[in-house]
Amino acid sequence: MLGPASLAYLHVGDFRPAGLDTVDVVPGEPTDLARLLASVTADDADECGLADITSRAFVVRWGNQVVAAAGYRRWPGLVAHLCVLTAPNHRGRGLARAVASVAAADGVANHLLPQWRARPEPSRRVARALGFRQLGAQMSIRIGT
Template identity: 60%
Template sequence: MSIDPLLVRARGLWEDLASVPVSFSLVGGVSVVVSPASGLCPPGWVGLVVLGGSAIVTAPSEDAAVTVRDALANLPVGAVAGADSVRGVLPVARVLGPAALAYVSEDGFRPVPTGVPTVEQLSGEHVDLRGLEQVSGDQDAGEAGLWEITSPAFVVREGGQVVAAAGYRVWPSRTAHVSVLTAPEWRGRGLARATGSAAVTHALAAGLLPQWRARVPESRRVALALGFRELGAQLSIELG
């Protein structure tokens, strides 16, 4: 049985982020391990990632792992990254996500033609990016995480102001975690797709695997328009 190369790379990333030996089962199922230093979730939380019909879960302690392992045994794999389904079997205090995990290969990428709109390249630390974050509000700016990018920023200006921007942060396993942000009054005009396309083009040219992690439907639609395929989801929970 052949395995999707994109899925193999995506799974390798999250296995690395788990910070302890763990693998997505080739026959499905859920693997729960103890990893206080897990990169799947904030410190002290439980991280859950489902990719291609298999899941890995990290817990901060052995006691938490036993609780989580017993509880998730009652769920189908597809429900492991669902906030409501997990709340139904575990005492959950706080939740981050779920977020869809999408990836694209060079042959599946559908770039936006260059030139319209004009996309400019800036330093990832350029002050104009901070202005975009300010007008976008803390919640949207926090979701995008533009301040974390290690790539150049790809931006669209209007009236001299940056109204949309995208870039990526290099993650382990040669992954490019894409960040995209558009000012509220400029949404729905294709600017996220244009700037995101420029960022993904840059990442693919560097031999990286672009990752698009999104919760809101609008962001997910942009990724799908660019050729990304949703392969799974991520959820982080703090046990009550």
């Protein structure tokens, strides 16, 4: 069983971009994502969904190391399902808000509806800070193996 998770969506009129005045967010490369994903627990890597994005990745670098990344997976119905990850030792600095801001803006520019799925409360707080509104919940159950 996976969940429950909140499902939040972003209306363009509610969007509150954040963190871009203090952090440079740049396009990332697949190797950047692989290194960041390898630096976190398997649970964090699975929860963020970053390995499955179909958009470009947007990253924050600390020196030559990627410490935060976001992108989205295009889902049916013109949905941009956001995926965000910050390295554990860099959390609480607004980096998730910064990379998610750019990813959400990219989704909107591509005429998609940004969606945020989250179980952990810190992730839900980031979504709310950007203007996402919780409109539903999700529970996934695997039957058999």
